Amino acid sequence: xxxxxxxxxxxxxxxxxxxxxxxxxxxxxxxxxxxxxxxxxxxxxxxxxxxxxxxxxxxxxxxxxxxxxxxxxxxxxxxxxxxxxxxxxxxxxxxxxxxxxxxxxxxxxxxxxxxxxxxxxxxxxxxxxxxxxxxxxxxxxxxxxxxxxxxxxxxxxxxxxxxxxxxxxxxxxxxxxxxxxxxxxxxxxxxxxxxxxxxxxxxxxxxxxxxxxxxxxxxxxxxxxxxxxxxxxxxxxxxxxxxxxxxxxxxxxxxxxxxxxxxxxxxxxxxxxxxxxxxxxx
Numbered sequence: 022x023x024x025x026x027x028x029x030x031x032x033x034x035x036x037x038x039x040x041x042x043x044x045x046x047x048x049x050x051x052x053x054x055x056x057x058x059x060x061x062x063x064x065x066x067x068x069x070x071x072x073x074x075x076x077x078x079x080x081x082x083x084x085x086x087x088x089x090x091x092x093x094x095x096x097x098x099x100x101x102x103x104x105x106x107x108x109x110x111x112x113x114x115x116x117x118x119x120x121x122x123x124x125x126x127x128x129x130x131x132x133x134x135x136x137x138x139x140x141x142x143x144x145x146x147x148x149x150x151x152x153x154x155x156x157x158x159x160x161x162x163x164x165x166x167x168x169x170x171x172x173x174x175x176x177x178x179x180x181x182x183x184x185x186x187x188x189x190x191x192x193x194x195x196x197x198x199x200x201x202x203x204x205x206x207x208x209x210x211x212x213x214x215x216x217x218x219x220x221x222x223x224x225x226x227x228x229x230x231x232x233x234x235x236x237x238x239x240x241x242x243x244x245x246x247x248x249x250x251x252x253x254x255x256x257x258x259x260x261x262x263x264x265x266x267x268x269x270x271x272x273x274x275x276x277x278x279x280x281x282x283x284x285x286x287x288x289x290x291x292x293x294x295x296x297x298x299x300x301x302x303x
Contacts, residue, residue: 025058025059026058027057027058028056028059028063028064028067028077028078029054029055029056029057029077029078030078030079030080031052031053031054031078031080032054032079032105032107032108032112032117033051033052033080033104033106033108034050034051034053034107034109034111035107037109038107038109039051041111042111053111054077055112055114055117056114057117057118058114059075062118063078063118066121078121079105080105080106080117080120080121080124081101081105082101082102082106082124082128083099083101083102083128083131084099084100084102084131085097085098085099085100085131085132085135086098086100086135087135087138089146094146095139095142095143095146096139097132097135097136097139106120106124174294174295179194181204181208182194182204185207185208185211186204186207187207189203190203190204190207205218205297206220208294209293209299213290213301215301216290216299216300217258217259217299217300217301217302218297219259219297219298219299220297221259221261223257223258223259223261224255224257224258224289224300225255225256225257226253226255226284226289227284228253228254229253229286230254232252232286235303236252236287236288236303237252239301240252240288248290249290249291250288250289251288251289251291252286252287252289253286253288253289254284254286254287255284255300255302256283259300264283264284264285265283265284286303287300287301287302287303288300288301
């Protein structure tokens with residue numbers, strides 16, 4: 022009595038393989054199977070069901086790719102071929118066993134290559150994670166610093182208003198009104214008499230060549246006091262009006278040599294209260 026156990030291996034035939042099988046007297050079906058002797062090697066290629074029966078083996082190929090999701094670490098994805106490998110000739114048990122040996126060795130090579138690719142992908146991922154953490158920490162630190170600066174400015178503003186502000190400014194801020202423009206105007210007049218605030222950023226100027234001695238002295242005084250001051254050729258006042266408007270010049274009535282200059286000399290103090298320019302015309 023023959024008690025040798027066997028297992029079925031299923032494989033596919035290509036169109037030419039189907040024709041070949043028909044000519045050899047076979048059924049010509051695309052899906053074919055052969056029985057092979059169940060050896061320890063073959064048993065490693067399959068699983069066993071709860072009743073102790075080995076599951077059939079199929080000629081699928083497996084490939085490995087490294088997946089890099091938008092969120093989370095990279096990982097290896099195993100993908101099985103959509104269909105069975107198709108052969109151009111009908112297979113014997115020995116040929117299929119040889120094919121499986123070659124396929125399993127190639128499959129292991131593909132897995133090892135994917136593992137190496139995963140190492141590089143994980144290194145890049147960890148670098149990006151570190152960069153994101155650093156950027157987040159820097160952003161949070163900048164936000165905290167900006168908040169500290171806002172609180173310092175708020176405290177400085179309150180202290181200045183309490184010490185030097187007008188009755189109106191004190192009463193308005195006491196009721197919770199911001200009055201930033203009014204505060205800036207009063208403080209500019211108090212600390213920089215003779216200067217006008219460019220609070221709407223409407224003033225315009227060009228570079229000044231050979232400034233006057235008076236402007237030089239004022240600029241030097243302000244720089245020595247720690248302010249960011251420069252001498253400019255003012256072409257537009259803080260209220261937006263031009264220092265000189267060509268439309269107002271009537272060439273028919275005046276001589277060319279009587280035409281006024283297109284600007285005036287001025288000293289500008291930049292970053293007053295960290296946001297405004299103050300202008301003094303000479």
